[in-house]
Amino acid sequence: MSQHETATDIDASLDTRPVLTARGIRLGFGDTTVLDGVDLTVQPREFIAIVGASGVGKSTLLRALSGLLPPRAGDVSIPHGQGPDSRAGSMVFQAPRLFPWRRVRANVELGLEGLALSRGERRRRALEPLTLVGLEDYAERWPHTLSGGQQQRVGIARALAVRPRVLFMDEPFSALDAITRRRLQQELIDLRQRTEAAIVFVTHDIEEAVLLADQVVVLGGQTTDRPAGVVAHHRVTLPALGRRDHPDFADRVQAIEAAIGQH
Amino acid sequence: MNRAPRTLLSLCGLAGFLGLWELALRSGLLPGSLVPMPSVIPGVLWAEIADGIWLEVVTASLSHYAVGVLLGSALGIAVGVAAALLPRFNAVHAWLARLLRPIPPLAWIPFAIIWFGINPSAAAFIISIGVFWINYFASHSAVRSVDPGYDEVARAFGHGGFLARLTRVSLPAAAPGILGGLRAGLGQGWMTVVAAELFGIPGIGQRMMEASSLLATDIVVVYMLTIAGLYALFDFLFVILQRRLLRWQP
Secondary structure (H helix, E strand, O other), rough: OOHHHHHHOHHHHHOOOEEEEEEEEEEEEEEEEEEEEEEEEEEOOOOOEEOOOOOHHHHHHHHHHHOOOOOEEEEEOOOOOOOOOOOEEEEEEEOOOOOOOHHHHHHOOOOHHHOOOOOHHHHHHHHHHHHHHHOOOHOOOOOOOOOOOHHHHHHHHHHHHOOOOOOEEEEEOOOOHHHHHHHHHHHEEEEEEEOOOEEEOOOOOHHHHHHHHHHHEEEEOEEEOOOOEEEEEOOOOOOOOOOOOOHHHHHHHHHHHHHHOOO | HHHHHHHHHHHHHHHHHHHHHHHHHHHHOOOOOOOOOOOHHHHHHHHHHHHHHHHHHHHHHHHHHHHHHHHHHHHHHHHHHHHHHHHHHHHHHHHHHHHHOOOOOOHHHHHEEEEEEHHHHHHHHHHHHHHHHHHHHHHHHHOOOHHHHHHHHHHHHHOOOOHHHHHHHEEEEEHHHHHHHHHOOOOOOOOHHHHHHOOOOOOOOHHHHHHOOOOHHHHHHHHHHHHHHHHHHHHHHHHHHHHHHHOOOO
16 A cells, blocks of 8 residues: 555545445345446445335345445445444434334434443434434433434434444435425435535435435336346536525436436 | 222122122031131231241242242243244254143153252242243244344444344343243242142142141131232232333333
8 A cells, every 4th residue: 555545544534535336236136136237436425316216126225335235246345434433334224213222312322332432422422413413302212202203313313423434325204294304305405514424315206316416326227137227327416505496406307207217 | 991990899899709708608608617717817827927937938939939930031031032033043942842842840840859859949940940931932922023124223333243133132122022921920930839849848838738638728728818919019019120121112
């Protein structure tokens, strides 16, 4: 390793190299290959949305990228991943899946257990993201006393607490009612100003993808004897603020809908 | 139905039963040699306590009970949880469990005597068998029915190892079922405690045998009620503990 690379390793935040690189990912179950030849590069602080028809393997791909599921072929790397007090990646699930036997704060501490943190530091590191999602007053509550939207906010806080390089989100808002979904989408846009993490976000809602992401990756193209793959990359160059009201918003959505439809 | 009238009705039912019983004996409808009159029981209980017999036999039985219940519960939970989490262990022991399960605890008395002699260990052993099976089945099915989604969360947050998942997911998630098994085991323990002492190990069971051979049915009833009281006390205390441990439940 050269002198120059060692220097950039020390200050990872100055590093402009990709935070996640996936090459030739193949996924399947049983004798079936669902998804093949997926390449993906995530830049620091980038927000990537993965869209595609249901059954195309979006969530499975996310699990492979996050290390929860070993791919059948290909490899995923998250350079400068795990630190002494942080984890390479963390996941927000579709259902919040909080542990009902832990209070809210203890749920957020889950990923911090096992890191080099004292009890006090762990507590502080859990309250930080809880404040970010506006639930610091709920820290000592039991999960079942929270609404669905609040529970998903705790799920987001739990994932942010480990200061991940990449935050994986698996249709995190799809189980919520429309009003709560809109509010949480806005909160996620605001949250991006205050977190270093890059985000890989799976959704079947194309408007949501265009609203939130810098880059939309479209999966599709499967036939009876060919697995799905990446069929299009769309850069969303609209300004983050008030994006939904931008005159070009509908065009971008239509372009991606067309990309899914063609394949 | 409201709580107060229900309690009142329950009390009336019990008092009515005792009243009819007393009346049947006093009127000569039932021969006094078969059952004692309820009204004599408090006096007999007091005599047993004053003689020091009551405390002695209750202490002896409690020690058999405690050892048997602790041993049976600990082993039952350990084996039940292991069988639910480790497919290979489950396969190895499955037929053995099916073979041993239907054998009633009292059928082990001959072996208890051969292995331990006529002493407290033999009684504790017999008590532990019934308690073991209850805890084994309760914890096995409780751990098996834990939502696998929780395991995925644990793995996603760096707790993929067996021990980490056991302590962070399997045990707390299965706690309601495991505690239910423990509570049932506390009851089951009292069922076998008397029988386990019938073959000469000092305790409540032996005292009841002595009394019945002298046709002292009043003493037999005193100890029947003692067991009922002890069971109620243990169950009450356990429910308090259970509520405390499961206060996270809606």
